[in-house]
Amino acid sequence: MNKYKVDVVVIGSGAAGLASAVEAKKAELSVLIIERDHELGGITLQCIHNGFGLKEFEEELTGPEYIQRFINEVKELKIPYLLDTMVFEINKDKYLYAVNKQEGLIEVEAKAIILAMGCRERTRGAINIPGFRPSGIYTAGQAQRFVNIEGYLPGNTFVILGSGDIGMIMARRLTWEGCKVKAVVEILPYVSGLLRNQVQCLEDYEIPLITNYTVTKIHGRDRIKGVTISKVDRNFDRIVGSEKFIECDTLLLSVGLIPENELTLQAGVELSKNGGPVVDNNLETSVEGIFACGNVLQVHDLVDLVTAEAKRTGKVAAEYVKSRYDKEIKARETIKLVSGDNVNYVKPDLINKNDLSNDIIFTFRVSYPDRRVLIQFKDEENSIIYKRKKIYVIPSEMVELSINLEKQGIKPDCKTITVEVIPRPEVLIEED
Amino acid sequence: MLELSTIKIIRCIVCPTGCEIKAKKGANEKVTFEGYTCERGLEYAQQEFYEPKRILTTTMRIENGLLPLIPVRTDKAILKEKLKDVLVEIAKMKLKAPIKMGDILIENILGLGANIIASRDLIKLD
Numbered sequence: 001m002n003k004y005k006v007d008v009v010v011i012g013s014g015a016a017g018l019a020s021a022v023e024a025k026k027a028e029l030s031v032l033i034i035e036r037d038h039e040l041g042g043i044t045l046q047c048i049h050n051g052f053g054l055k056e057f058e059e060e061l062t063g064p065e066y067i068q069r070f071i072n073e074v075k076e077l078k079i080p081y082l083l084d085t086m087v088f089e090i091n092k093d094k095y096l097y098a099v100n101k102q103e104g105l106i107e108v109e110a111k112a113i114i115l116a117m118g119c120r121e122r123t124r125g126a127i128n129i130p131g132f133r134p135s136g137i138y139t140a141g142q143a144q145r146f147v148n149i150e151g152y153l154p155g156n157t158f159v160i161l162g163s164g165d166i167g168m169i170m171a172r173r174l175t176w177e178g179c180k181v182k183a184v185v186e187i188l189p190y191v192s193g194l195l196r197n198q199v200q201c202l203e204d205y206e207i208p209l210i211t212n213y214t215v216t217k218i219h220g221r222d223r224i225k226g227v228t229i230s231k232v233d234r235n236f237d238r239i240v241g242s243e244k245f246i247e248c249d250t251l252l253l254s255v256g257l258i259p260e261n262e263l264t265l266q267a268g269v270e271l272s273k274n275g276g277p278v279v280d281n282n283l284e285t286s287v288e289g290i291f292a293c294g295n296v297l298q299v300h301d302l303v304d305l306v307t308a309e310a311k312r313t314g315k316v317a318a319e320y321v322k323s324r325y326d327k328e329i330k331a332r333e334t335i336k337l338v339s340g341d342n343v344n345y346v347k348p349d350l351i352n353k354n355d356l357s358n359d360i361i362f363t364f365r366v367s368y369p370d371r372r373v374l375i376q377f378k379d380e381e382n383s384i385i386y387k388r389k390k391i392y393v394i395p396s397e398m399v400e401l402s403i404n405l406e407k408q409g410i411k412p413d414c415k416t417i418t419v420e421v422i423p424r425p426e427v428l429i430e431e432d
Numbered sequence: 433m434l435e436l437s438t439i440k441i442i443r444c445i446v447c448p449t450g451c452e453i454k455a456k457k458g459a460n461e462k463v464t465f466e467g468y469t470c471e472r473g474l475e476y477a478q479q480e481f482y483e484p485k486r487i488l489t490t491t492m493r494i495e496n497g498l499l500p501l502i503p504v505r506t507d508k509a510i511l512k513e514k515l516k517d518v519l520v521e522i523a524k525m526k527l528k529a530p531i532k533m534g535d536i537l538i539e540n541i542l543g544l545g546a547n548i549i550a551s552r553d554l555i556k557l558d
Binding site: 039045048049050060062063064065067068071147148149150151176195196198199200203204391392 | 443445449450486487489490491493498499500501503505512515519533551552553
């Protein structure tokens with residue numbers, strides 16, 4: 001068995017893996033990147049549309065251009081990486097086991113592990129569409145890989161379920177490749193992706209967007225021949241009598257992403273309700289020395305935000321290796337973050353009390369869209385620690401705040417902070 | 433008072449507010465814009481109304497490459513109405529690896545003043 005011994009091992013070479021590896025390397029540590037695909041870059045490689053890099057590089061790039069810059073940096077810094085290599089086990093002692101064709105079984109002993117495995121798409125099984133199981137049903141990202149990387153068209157006439165950004169971008173991409181996209185069907189009353197994509201990917205090509213509907217039946221035995229869509233009520237139950245048939249030979253699903261945390265669980269890392277690991281404000285999981293960043297932690301809207309988070313993770317992991325590893329650390333005293341009204345989840349899950357005087361980055365998503373809201377952080381006695389107005393919140397846009405809790409006057413004995421997004425009181429008065 | 437009629441509704445994508453901007457025309461044929469809430473919104477609406485442009489991102493066939501395709505884009509926005517012609521032109525091409533990110537693959541495509549450039553490096557298949 002081949003054995004490696006490094007300071008930091010990074011699992012995954014997408015935007016999160018590469019940026020965190022670069023930071024750890026710049027801190028003069030030995031780093032190893034492990035990637036299961038045949039080249040570095042991750043999913044960003046297949047996102048050939050533009051719109052990337054406005055925050056990170058202040059210019060508008062395509063996905064491949066964005067990630068190429070990090071690939072180049074990894075190569076310039078001579079960070080070693082293993083391709084075509086699948087990690088199948090990690091443990092809390094920070095041993096990692098992987099396999100590839102050249103070396104067979106590999107053991108990596110690391111002082112710190114950075115989890116950067118990204119997320120996977122929800123499939124038909126995750127949303128329980130009844131009907132036969134013919135060919136021609138793909139997730140949007142899978143179809144994106146076929147079309148943009150491997151050079152195959154998965155079909156001719158499409159229905160896309162879900163109006164997430166990947167779904168809408170694929171609608172345009174397929175139209176450009178000469179396919180017919182009959183409709184994008186969305187169960188919610190509103191588009192779940194960005195307005196920009198709704199305008200430039202659907203409206204530009206007159207692709208119908210059908211909201212408040214979902215696919216309730218799949219037709220065809222060998223190849224899909226069409227779908228039945230039905231209107232849904234407020235509880236997402238289908239309304240009998242509202243069915244419509246749409247003929248198609250391919251159905252794409254763009255119905256959400258799930259952080260990919262099988263390995264994380266093996267190491268005994270606790271997960272939180274968004275599907276990502278529980279982390280503190282240093283992006284350290286419940287297992288000391290294991291860190292997480294990017295879409296494995298929380299699904300981000302922009303790759304630029306992944307990069308920023310991954311850079312922080314690379315730095316804190318390096319600090320850990322240099323100052324805390326191998327030292328006896330007394331139990332961390334923490335404050336717990338709780339999701340209140342209209343907050344789907346909040347990261348980090350815990351704050352180290354030692355860090356209260358630092359600026360801490362909080363990210364969260366709302367559960368439903370709202371306008372003219374108040375974002376509030378409250379302690380367990382309902383004292384307001386922080387508040388901020390916001391004109392507009394929507395589940396598809398992650399909210400990011402940088403807050404110095406000590407300056408906000410947090411009580412030293414605070415145990416939990418509830419984050420809530422509520423209608424502004426003056427709005428309530430108006431409505432009374 | 434001249435009655436203005438709405439000839440086009442433009443949804444502004446400059447920021448998430450998503451203003452609905454109306455292009456209106458009166459009897460004197462002069463077009464005016466209503467519903468924008470910032471200068472950038474007005475600029476966007478004017479551009480969209482008179483000369484909508486888009487960056488085109490697609491793929492091009494490659495021989496001997498690690499992958500059968502390379503992602504490419506126009507190096508500046510081109511007229512929206514020309515997107516299809518450009519796609520057809522790109523589809524006719526087949527290039528050889530290796531290619532470097534930023535390489536100009538088609539110069540001044542269809543005389544539109546934009547080049548088609550490579551979006552990534554692509555090495556030769558051994």
